[in-house]
Amino acid sequence: MAELDPRSLIFVAGLLGLLCSAILFMLRRSFPPSIGGLNEWSWGLSGMVVASGLFGMTGAIPDLFCVVLANAMLVGGIMCFYAGFRHFAGLPSRSRLLKTVLLLVTAYVAWFTYVSPHYPSRALLVTFANTILFLACTVLVYRTTGASLAGRFTCMVFTGIGMVSAFRIGVLLLHFDATTSVFGATPMQKIYLAALAFSVLAITLGAIMLANERLRAELEFIASHDQLTKAYSRGAFIDILARELGRSLRSGRPLALLMCDLDSFKSINDRFGHAIGDRVIIDFAQRVQEVLRNIDCLGRYGGEEFVILLPDASPKDAESIARRICGHIAATAPDAALPHYTVSIGLAIAQEGTMQVDTLLSAADGALYRAKANGRNRVELAFPPPQQRRGERWAAA
Numbered sequence: 001m002a003e004l005d006p007r008s009l010i011f012v013a014g015l016l017g018l019l020c021s022a023i024l025f026m027l028r029r030s031f032p033p034s035i036g037g038l039n040e041w042s043w044g045l046s047g048m049v050v051a052s053g054l055f056g057m058t059g060a061i062p063d064l065f066c067v068v069l070a071n072a073m074l075v076g077g078i079m080c081f082y083a084g085f086r087h088f089a090g091l092p093s094r095s096r097l098l099k100t101v102l103l104l105v106t107a108y109v110a111w112f113t114y115v116s117p118h119y120p121s122r123a124l125l126v127t128f129a130n131t132i133l134f135l136a137c138t139v140l141v142y143r144t145t146g147a148s149l150a151g152r153f154t155c156m157v158f159t160g161i162g163m164v165s166a167f168r169i170g171v172l173l174l175h176f177d178a179t180t181s182v183f184g185a186t187p188m189q190k191i192y193l194a195a196l197a198f199s200v201l202a203i204t205l206g207a208i209m210l211a212n213e214r215l216r217a218e219l220e221f222i223a224s225h226d227q228l229t230k231a232y233s234r235g236a237f238i239d240i241l242a243r244e245l246g247r248s249l250r251s252g253r254p255l256a257l258l259m260c261d262l263d264s265f266k267s268i269n270d271r272f273g274h275a276i277g278d279r280v281i282i283d284f285a286q287r288v289q290e291v292l293r294n295i296d297c298l299g300r301y302g303g304e305e306f307v308i309l310l311p312d313a314s315p316k317d318a319e320s321i322a323r324r325i326c327g328h329i330a331a332t333a334p335d336a337a338l339p340h341y342t343v344s345i346g347l348a349i350a351q352e353g354t355m356q357v358d359t360l361l362s363a364a365d366g367a368l369y370r371a372k373a374n375g376r377n378r379v380e381l382a383f384p385p386p387q388q389r390r391g392e393r394w395a396a397a
């Protein structure tokens with residue numbers, strides 16, 4: 001720390017910021033627009049780079065640039081980070097509030113530069129504004145992504161730089177720091193500038209980790225869900241079914257499977273067109289969720305056929321849920337543009353010995369076939385025969 005003078009620290013911070021903002025600007029293009037925040041983070045870093053450059057030219061250029069504009073760019077840059085995290089979290093930007101605060105901070109800095117020149121007063125307010133922003137970022141990131149590794153890392157970085165800033169406020173308030181300019185080589189000034197330089201790098205790393213984590217989650221969702229209805233895709237549903245069958249075998253808890261098929265769907269397509277047919281499929285997936293419990297799982301098996309897994313549902317409960325689905329769907333759809341439609345359901349209960357995914361699926365399918373044959377808009381039950389002894393492994397279809 002002794003060898004590092006504030007001018008070198010400001011230079012390092014600027015260089016790191018330049019590198020990081022170039023990385024973020026390049027990455028911005030490779031992420032889909034659904035991952036918000038990268039734009040604001042890139043601009044935030046650019047603001048901090050400009051601020052470092054201006055601070056570094058203190059003495060060589062007018063105070064308007066190296067003091068007033070530099071501080072405004074520093075606070076504005078950190079504000080951009082905050083706005084980026086709000087965007088990332090899907091929250092409104094609060095840009096009007098941020099702009100007003102930035103204007104007030106700039107006016108205050110200008111006052112203590114020209115009217116009543118006093119470096120500690122300027123440093124105090126700018127550090128105070130930055131501390132509030134760092135802590136606001138910590139809370140925001142913790143609330144939205146705190147449980148993930150990237151979220152925890154980013155929170156730690158913001159907490160760290162927030163604490164250094166808060167400590168600087170205390171030091172300035174207690175007059176322990178005799179700094180009279182940005183280049184004042186006091187220990188506090190060096191610690192603060194070093195923390196800022198380090199945090200530029202660490203915040204960029206955190207932002208990239210957060211964006212990557214979000215991208216992975218989005219890709220996983222796309223891979224495991226049906227695009228039209230957002231229900232699980234057939235493959236993902238079968239994986240869940242195999243897992244739940246295993247759990248049911250180990251715990252002895254009941255498990256039920258419903259196979260649902262929209263009735264006479266071909267005629268809906270023929271009479272109203274394919275687009276309305278698609279909307280009916282979406283409507284079914286949405287309205288069926290209104291009847292299901294949180295632990296239940298809906299999958300699109302194909303076309304107008306859906307599968308529903310009911311963990312921990314006794315045969316009586318499962319039958320009651322299936323009948324409620326039938327009644328709910330047969331009632332008028334809230335969307336007046338959709339035709340009236342009904343659903344037939346085959347219900348299979350995973351009994352002791354029903355250990356294979358395909359056994360359960362074909363039992364539900366057989367029951368569905370009977371529901372269609374017996375007039376549609378109804379529920380039929382199947383109790384598949386035991387195939388394997390308890391203790392044998394469930395096998396995926």
Ligand SMILES: Nc1nc2c(ncn2[C@@H]2O[C@H](COP(=O)(O)OP(=O)(O)OP(=O)(O)O)[C@@H](O)[C@H]2O)c(=O)[nH]1
Nearest residue numbers: 261262263264265266267269274277278303304372
């Ligand atoms: N609009 C739309 N139609 C689909 C989709 N997937 C499958 N279909 C149509 O769904 C219809 C299914 O018809 P069928 O299997 O003959 O059965 P159904 O008319 O529902 O008669 P039942 O099942 O016996 O009540 C076919 O016409 C398919 O083209 C889809 O994603 N969107």
